[in-house]
Amino acid sequence: MDTNVVKRPRSNQSAQYLRQTKIPTLMFETSVEADKHVSLVIESLIRENNSAGTPTVLGLPTGSTPIGVYRELIRLHNEEDLDFSRVITFNLDEYYPMDPTSIHSYRRWMNETFFDHVNIPEENIHIPKGDIPREEVEAFCDDYERQIERAGGIDIQLLGIGRTGHIGFNEPGSSRESLTRKVTLDPVTRGDAADSFFGLENVPMEAITMGVGSILSAGKIFIMALGEHKAPVVKRAVEGEITEEVSASFLQKHPQAVFVVDVAAASKLTAVETPWIVGPVEWTPELTKRAVIGLSEKIGKPLLKLNRDDFMGNHLHDLLRHNGEAEAICMKIFDEFMQGICTHPADKEKQTVIVFSPHPDDDVISMGGTLITMVDQGHDVYIAYMTSGNIAVFDHDALRHIDYVDEYEATFGLATEETRAFHQRCRDSLATKQSGDPDTEELLNIKGLIRKTEATTAAIAAGVPREKLRFLDLPFYQTGKVTKRPIGEDDVHIVADLLSDLNPGQIYVAGDLSDPHGTHRMCAKAILAALEEVGEAVKPEVWLYRGAWQEYDPHEIDRVVPLSFELMHRKKLAIFRHESQKDAARFPGSDKREFWLRAEERTKKTADVYNNLGLPEFYGLEGFARWRGQL
Structure with missing residues (x-):
């Protein structure tokens, strides 16, 4: 195993082990490549054991991280005859209490996501039970451990990692020797699960989980992390000290544990963030820019005030050796930033522009100032709303609109027995719906109309x-649940038809590409696939913007559009039109600020970064990255 490579992967370099990690850490360029690698190892073991007539015992997780692995294993079963009939599985955990038929149950999730699509015998599937009486939980947990022992132990344990560093539901404070047991969930863990449960109040307080000791007894362990939001905890797990506060850190002592990450999840690791510290690097323009900006931010000096001593005292002497004098390097980067300050984002000649908005509010939240600027400058601007966003509307908002329509019809003599019955049916559905249950199709349509009129x-x-x-209403989104289908041909064709119809000179795409299963990433995937489908007939400039939760780091930005106080005010007025997302959004994520406040503070922060680098001072800046041909 070569653990001395420090250069970031390229398209012809599928993966590499990183230096200075206490757990062997294998970094892939994309989540798809990571999924395929883990699937290949599992496939190889199953085929080897099948040939010998012996079972393969797998430890399996739930959540968004392993979905790609499960889909690849299903493909191998359907297309390449991978036989799962001798496979025995043990799942990590289950919420408690939890009805196994509930849409929130991990048993149901595993059936729908994986087990229903392969030929693992039902008697070989083991998942902690969330519906047993409280007084029987301890005995059940003891028996779960014995069942693992009787199966011969787990051959391959697949794990994700939570933002608290937990594996399974082994929250901070879990001991190295802990076994299967009932635990109380950390507030951060419950908050991260709130979207799937349609609200924090619906997330259980407890769960049953395999313990750290149970996990460490596996023969081989793959722990996966995908996306920027996992980067901080990945660093703590693989570069920090072993501690009960980060249960994943215990894997440092496992002889066959491998951390599998994409570039985004690895972005805070020393070998990726500052690779020049751990060994020789290839000083590409991108890496040079990142190093110099990092130096400026670290020592608090504008770009054009950095000197040779600053470089020599911060591990960047090799950069000077390759690229020349400090002043020349800094001037080049300064000039690139200046050239990227753009007051005419769609150029001066009139052209057609499409702003693709994954949800009905991403356009104005993320790039509302740029959108207004392009309209003011006379460009032919279209907005394509890719999904309905209907699951993000509170029930009380739906009820308010039902009442309004009811009163409207009564006031103007438009009510009929049919409409009155429909309204009552909707009210009854809302009144009888259990917390966290999905909406009926009628209610989803009502909520979709609310988002549509707000977007308009x-x-x-x-x-x-x-x-x-x-309003494209792409099919992949139409599940009524947080979990979506994979992007399909129908999704791609809808986008391709729009591109062919309008033939834009420029398009804007939500660039939150580090989240492997988020709606933004899936929408971007559909757009880029559609561009391939239309081929040379439609060749627009493609610009990526970030959504409500992230902003580009300065070294990633290719263009910024200045926002004045007045332009920011107009942007906020547009955001305010999304009344169902005002005050408290249904799915706020970890950032509880209102969207208009996030938008304003993000753009101000980007402006402050530019100002600190010694660039012109602005009220706000919206940042964009040029698409370079890879998702």
Whole structure:
């Protein structure tokens, strides 16, 4: 195993082990490559054991991280005859209490995501039970451990990692010797699960989980982390000290544990963030820019005030040796930043622009100032809303709109027995729905209309007329649940038809690409696949923007659009039109600020970064990255 490679992967370099990690850490360029690697190892063991007539025992997790692995294993079963009939599985955990038929149950999730699609015998599937009486939980947990022993132990344990560093539900404070047991969930863990449960109040307080000791007894362990939001805890787990506060750190002592990450999840590791510290690097323009910006931020000096001593005292002497004098390097980067300050984002000649918005509010939240600027400058701007966003509407908002329509019809003599019955049916559905249950199709349609009308008024506030709005309602989103289908041909064709119809000179795509299963990433995947489908007939400039939760780091930005106080005010007025997302959004994520406040503070922060680098001072800046041909 070569653990001395420090260069970031390229398209012809599928993976590499990173230096200075206490757990062997294998970094892939994309989550798809990571999924395929783990699937290949599991496939190889199953085929080897099948040939010898022996079982393969797998420890399996739930959550968004392993979905790609499960889909690849299903493909291998369907297309390459991978036989799972001798496979025995033990799942890590289950919420408690939890009805196994509930949409929130891990048993149901595993059936729908994996077990229903392969030929593992039912008697070989083991999942902690969330519906047993409380007084029987301890005995059940003891028996779960014995069942693992009787199966011969787990051959391969697959894990994800939570933001608290937990594996399974082994929250901070879990001991190295802990076994299967009932635990109390950490507030951070419950908060991360709130979206799937349609609200924090619906997330159980407890769970049954295999212990750290149970996990460490496996023969081989793959722990996976995908996306930027996992980067801080990955660093703590693989470069920090072993501690009960990060249960994943116990894997440092396992002889066959491998951390599998994509570039985004590895971004805080020393070998990726500052690779020049751990060994020789290839000083590409991107790496040079990142190193110099990092130096400026670290020592608090503008770019053009950095000197040779600053470089020599911060492990960057090799950069000077390769690229010349400090002043020349800094001037080049300064000039690149200056050239990227763009007051005419769609150029000066009139052209057609499409802003793709994954949800009905991403356009104005993320790039509302740029959108308004392009409209003001006379460009033909269209907005394509890719999904309905219907699951993000509170029940009380739906009820308010039902009441309004009911009163409206009564006031103007438009009510009929049929409409009155429909309204009552919707009210009854809302009244009888259990906490966290999905909506009926009728309610989803009502909530979708709420988001659609809000998006329309917001677009008009930004200067985009109703006739230039396109509501694509892509099929992948239409599950009524947080978990979505994979992007399919129908999704791609819808986007391709729009591109062919409008033939834009420029398009804007939500660039939150580090989240492997988020709606933004899936929408981006559909757009880029559609661009391939239309081929040379449609060749727009492609610009990526970030959503409500992230902003680009300065070294990633290719273009910024300045926002004045007045332009920011107009942007906020457009955001305010999304009334169902005002005050408290249904899925706020870990950032509890309102969207208009996030948008303002993000753009101000980017402006502050530029100012600190010694660049012109602005009220706010919206940052964009040029798409370079890879998702």
